Amino acid sequence: MVTESPVRMEGVSVEVGAFRLREVSLDVRPGEYLVVLGPTGCGKTVLLETLLGLHPPVEGRILLGGRDAAGRLPEERDLGYIPQDYALFPTMTVRRNLAFGPEIRGWSRQQVCSRVEELLELLGIAHLAERHPAHLSGGEKQRVAMGRALAVHPRTLILDEPLSALDSSRRSELAGELRGLQRRLEGSFLHVCHDLDEALHLADRMAVMREGRLVQVGTPEEVLMRPTDGFVARFTGNPNVFTIRSASPNQVVLEDGTVLVCSGPSHASAVAIRPENLTLLASEEEPEGASVLEGRVKSVVRRALALEVQVLRSPGDTRWTLLVPHGRRIAAGDRVRFAVRPEAVWRLAGEGASAS
Amino acid sequence: MSVESVWFRRVLWAQLGALVLAVSWLFASNLDTLFPAGGPFAGGILSRADFWRSLNLSVLSATATALVAAALGIPAAWALSRRALAWHRGADILLGAILALPASSVGLALVLLFQYGPLDWLQAWLGVRVIYTLPGILVAQLVLALALGLQAWRAAFEALDPRLELTARTLGANSFQAFWRVALPAARPGILAGLVLAWLRAMAEFGAVLLFCSTFRELPASRFGELARWLHVDRADLLAVAMWVEIEFGRVEAGMGMAFALAMTCAACVYLVRLNGGRIRGH
Numbered sequence: 267m268v269t270e271s272p273v274r275m276e277g278v279s280v281e282v283g284a285f286r287l288r289e290v291s292l293d294v295r296p297g298e299y300l301v302v303l304g305p306t307g308c309g310k311t312v313l314l315e316t317l318l319g320l321h322p323p324v325e326g327r328i329l330l331g332g333r334d335a336a337g338r339l340p341e342e343r344d345l346g347y348i349p350q351d352y353a354l355f356p357t358m359t360v361r362r363n364l365a366f367g368p369e370i371r372g373w374s375r376q377q378v379c380s381r382v383e384e385l386l387e388l389l390g391i392a393h394l395a396e397r398h399p400a401h402l403s404g405g406e407k408q409r410v411a412m413g414r415a416l417a418v419h420p421r422t423l424i425l426d427e428p429l430s431a432l433d434s435s436r437r438s439e440l441a442g443e444l445r446g447l448q449r450r451l452e453g454s455f456l457h458v459c460h461d462l463d464e465a466l467h468l469a470d471r472m473a474v475m476r477e478g479r480l481v482q483v484g485t486p487e488e489v490l491m492r493p494t495d496g497f498v499a500r501f502t503g504n505p506n507v508f509t510i511r512s513a514s515p516n517q518v519v520l521e522d523g524t525v526l527v528c529s530g531p532s533h534a535s536a537v538a539i540r541p542e543n544l545t546l547l548a549s550e551e552e553p554e555g556a557s558v559l560e561g562r563v564k565s566v567v568r569r570a571l572a573l574e575v576q577v578l579r580s581p582g583d584t585r586w587t588l589l590v591p592h593g594r595r596i597a598a599g600d601r602v603r604f605a606v607r608p609e610a611v612w613r614l615a616g617e618g619a620s621a622s
Numbered sequence: 623m624s625v626e627s628v629w630f631r632r633v634l635w636a637q638l639g640a641l642v643l644a645v646s647w648l649f650a651s652n653l654d655t656l657f658p659a660g661g662p663f664a665g666g667i668l669s670r671a672d673f674w675r676s677l678n679l680s681v682l683s684a685t686a687t688a689l690v691a692a693a694l695g696i697p698a699a700w701a702l703s704r705r706a707l708a709w710h711r712g713a714d715i716l717l718g719a720i721l722a723l724p725a726s727s728v729g730l731a732l733v734l735l736f737q738y739g740p741l742d743w744l745q746a747w748l749g750v751r752v753i754y755t756l757p758g759i760l761v762a763q764l765v766l767a768l769a770l771g772l773q774a775w776r777a778a779f780e781a782l783d784p785r786l787e788l789t790a791r792t793l794g795a796n797s798f799q800a801f802w803r804v805a806l807p808a809a810r811p812g813i814l815a816g817l818v819l820a821w822l823r824a825m826a827e828f829g830a831v832l833l834f835c836s837t838f839r840e841l842p843a844s845r846f847g848e849l850a851r852w853l854h855v856d857r858a859d860l861l862a863v864a865m866w867v868e869i870e871f872g873r874v875e876a877g878m879g880m881a882f883a884l885a886m887t888c889a890a891c892v893y894l895v896r897l898n899g900g901r902i903r904g905h
Contacts (some may be wrong), residue, residue, distance in 0.1 A: 282676055318788065318792060320788070339791070340791035341793075341796055345792055346792065347788065347789055349785040351783070351785075353786045353789050355790070355804055355808065357788065366790065366795075367793035368796045370790075371793075414789075414793070415789075415793075417793070418793060418794060435631040
């Protein structure tokens, strides 16, 4: 069992044209599914291309299996690659696509054949073996691309938005397939995407990226519940990020004067409160230990799992988002009260509400 | 089917129709020349040895030119499409100029280069003379065919997803193997189109060859080398040049016959490639 990281980046900075990747440190652990999540244009693809050997770092170093990768060409890095849209070799059948890596590495004919058969079996694509990529569906292409990359036993599989070309109904199903395959192979996967749901579905750990920097690395739960700054909070589906005027060890005062009971460090600059942790109260209800706020409902949007209710706080003018179970009678213009429990308030030490 | 492809098909059909009309007219007006009363070999151009030598020279030189252009141009097109280097802009301007200028101006430029410029000294040093010789035809054709072919090959490589080659490299291929085994086959339709364009450009070349090489028909056979005689291309002009000479000397019918032969040869080439191209791609 290999215990060292198959892929490790230590303070890597890269310049590609006007774009800069800044001091990225990232560690893919053996057998781990790591997802790099970030908005379009944040540098995810440059990060992958750097790992693959297209851009030499101007600072820092990359270790592959514990060895410095400086000066190693893409073909010497032993990283499997699944590009966006899969880039299957269009003139070759599925079988030839799968055999490409083993053949180019000079395996014997027998070894190539048995490896290809094994992959066709593993991925359930034996019936597609003689087809050309133009005649495959999106999901079938993904499996072939997986097989082609896995054929030569790479130390880590690198996936660049592999699900973004699919429609949403297939996406979740194929994400499940990817996860299942990774578990079965016990391989380490590094996957980049811009879709939060996809990241949460797949990741053992996730790294959130913004403008060429990694802003947070942690388990999905850590990232969701304890974001490092307002950007991470918003990007992970939490619009309730508020700048604070003052903070003491057991309460904070927001810019609009709202006082929230909570504990945490007093050097915080903002707070983040997940919408699902805010509770709508019945008229006379007074929950113990929680801060109770009042406001007017601005809008109610029906989502798949809950109603998304926006409340304009009064007094004050902060906008709060709550998730309320379906079936609850609530409409725009209603006056409502809601509770903020102290443990739901997460103090942000980093960049706060002003960052968007 | 998309709107663009419907229109594209209509334009293709219109072009084909125009070509058929033109060829039929040429054919109808040349029946006498091609098939005179005493049989095809009695008195028309088909009975003239210099016509067959011209056809031979045109086909051989166009084929050689297209192959040399491919050997030089395909790797160059790949390099131009993959890396943005400083000299690429210069190469772009030069190629654009060759395509934009009249071929006779390019021929004149070649004359100046080979007669007076550094290439004159190079010829003297190597002890070979290209200008006003039979191999000179290849040089003149090559400059024009390469400029045109390169555009097509470059477009073919630029249309390819660069991740195809990157993926091949992560699987263990070096950059040459990625080019040879993945990029080149994937770009095959465009490569083939460029090859046909280069061949047709060479086949039809007139102005540049006339200025750079003049004509050979009046020269004595002794002025030609062993190889030229063996290939039956001595004392011959390219068909396009021979056609002009015929008309210049007032033999309009023979000139028309040659124009017809040239058109038919080019049409046959395009037809054969279409047939083959369809089979190669398996559609």
